[in-house]
Amino acid sequence: MKIDIKDLNKIEFWTVSVIYGFAIMLLISNGSDSHISTPYNFELARINFSYFSNYFMPGLFKYSILYFSFLLLNFCCLPQLYKKTNTGVNLSILFAVYLVSGLVLSIAQTYSQAYILVQYDNLDEAYDHIFFKGFTYAGWVVVLTAIYVALKKLIIHLIENKGEESNKRMKLEIAFASAFWFVGILVWLSIGVDFEVILCWTLVVGACAFLTIYSIYYLIPTTLAQEKRFRHFFGKNILLTLLFTIPLGLIAVVITGRGEMFPIVNAFHIPAQLLISTPLAWYIYKTRNATDQQIFTLKKELGKSDANLGFLKSQINPHFLFNALNTLYGTALQEKADRTGEGIQKLGDMMRFMLHENMQDKISLTRDIDYLNNYIELQKLRTSTTVDILIKTEIEEQLADLKISPMLLIPFVENAFKHGISLQSPSHIKVTLQTKANMLYFDVNNSIHLKADGDPEKINSGIGLQNVKQRLNLLYPKKHELIIRESAREFYVHLTLNLD
Template identity: 50%
Template structure:
């Protein structure tokens, strides 16, 4: 059986992991350089200690705590992303890896609290009770580390299983093949930016900004993908331009802003942040996301569609040219003429005239109607019948050759690409008939509503060594596969089976 299919694009996980390692290492080195620069030139946070009247040591109160803090973040990210989460995602040693994840998180919370008691010792004077201060420090460290490590693990899991999870979403299967990997990459970039944003925050997290950062970028990503893969293609089908698209997105932005307002208000302690955030988000949606999506669609998908259309037209022309070359077959024409000549010598000219008429009809069909993009199925069937009748004249004197045809008369108005079915029949007669050995051909053609069902089976025999056709493959079979993939993509099913004694072809075709 022959099955034609394309392989989907795959993402090289090993390359991605290497890139993540070098990006995280680069950020870690840059952070080290920043700490060293602050230690040498700015003496860390010495002015805060001076204001609080507390002794300050640049090494004990700044360099060592900050060094250990960024080092613990760096090592934890590597552990989660490259060791623990990949094992959990693949369901390997689940209990052990869960315990290790909890231990790494717990150690980081305690260590982070200790680091802050040194690097932010100036805050201790703000509290009446030292135990109270330590409790606040621990709560801040726990909140910060828990949230940041939650991001680490979410990113690591999405990196391992995100592509697979996105492919399972039914609605994404209806759009362009690139949408899943592009959505995967966009989500990863957002998660990376969120991790970097959270990592550079101080222990006193600005919750308003953080919540906005969690929600606003996905909204922009959502609008961009909706525009590129749904809104703009549908507008272009109706010949609508940028103006209709722009004002439609303005209306959608208003709706999204109202929804964000409802979502964000319960989380905001400062009411002024909400309207400012929504205004900035609306400006981003209208002034950046909307034109960017239009630009991406125009310069990517429309160019691709134009290139694909040109390739299709070029492929059709090349396939049709090759098809004509393969169909104007001197071998068959000489056999037909010899048959007609032998028939004329043996009996009256009536059969000879009939044969010549059929041959003339076939030649006119090949020279005139074959140049059209579509013809009626009735004319295609007439050509098949003429061809089969001529071949029957050639084989009628052999009792060991059996030709069974069940071709329905076509009274419908269905259209088909010309010369699409004849290669299978010609192949059967060329390779399935022997004048010295018993052989057979069976041809069935029928339609149901707009679906055509076409079957051809023929016997297989061993050709003589001096037979010029012995090493040749079927006439036009590869060519007709190419034509089907170009002209009836997604509208046909072609099955070809070959055994020791039989060659079988089944074609199901959706016609217009």
């Protein structure tokens, strides 16, 4: 499976642009002091607050520099660095993005967090703190964007490259979960949330990813093997979710040192597991299982079709060979060495065709027509001494390099000679073939002479045409039209074939 990078880039661009636009709308909508806590902090520090200078413009610059930095790193700089193309130039761009974004973020914070300045003994110390925080923030943006691009490349690699199916799928799902987590981290950082929010996001997403993958590859197959239903699986997931509340809560408490984080983390963990992770795992497994079953059925049917096609070919080849040998036998009885030699030469060409081209899936239309012409010329040797037999061909010379499945046309001609030629009665055969673009038009018209009741050809009548009908349905489904008409004296075949 090949990923269209241009389409993926469009999705990323518009997703990030929508998030950026939403952030700007939040800035505008929070125009009144009642919606934001910043004025209160300024009031405590006894500093005048300006919504435009201390809130809107710093936020606008902050979101804008994050937006444009991500676009530049994600679409231009980092992909080239991973490819090791123009390394020096792209490293310079990367460093410039870090410096500019760090500078813009730091200056924006000196306005949006001016109330911090009064907490320090001198302005230099306060600015050192703000600028250090701004450049640290910019560094995290660069690092997380680099990890995001690396995860994206990993996901694309897993999708495009074949491997052991279950391992490949599991790696792909882990990569998607990691990418989802990092996108969330980027969003939280751009909004400027506290560390506790990022920790809660990490623990909940990690637990959801683990239980989803565990359910898909073990819990659901085990449940279905025991002939249980979704209700039983849901019950097991409730127990697992409750068991996970203890380690998740303890991790949050240990890292933050705050006891209230235990119920806060689990307040998000339990609904996420039961309302999102559990139904999602069930849906993915059932959908994937149905798809795998369809693929297995198609492969099974394809194997049957290949076997049938091979059997049909094995039926056709000996039939032509025996017909040719009978023709040569009749020619030899006439004791004309030149004509016998010509017949042997054409027979050799036909046998080479059957040994080589006939075993291929597709061959040049020119080679198939050569075989057709050799067969007709060989049959003319047998009927040349009878004046009441008219054999006419209008086969167009092929200049385009068209391909066709071998041995599709010859059964119609062979059928015409089998039933349309009589050495005792007037007979005629007309074969026409032409192509227009990728379309092939093939017509065979012949007289009809009934076989005697004891003739083996009468018993086998129709086998060749039945075989070619099956082959057309197998090889050219919905790409051919076959019309067969029969009257008391004539037999007519028209085949239209799309060789594209």
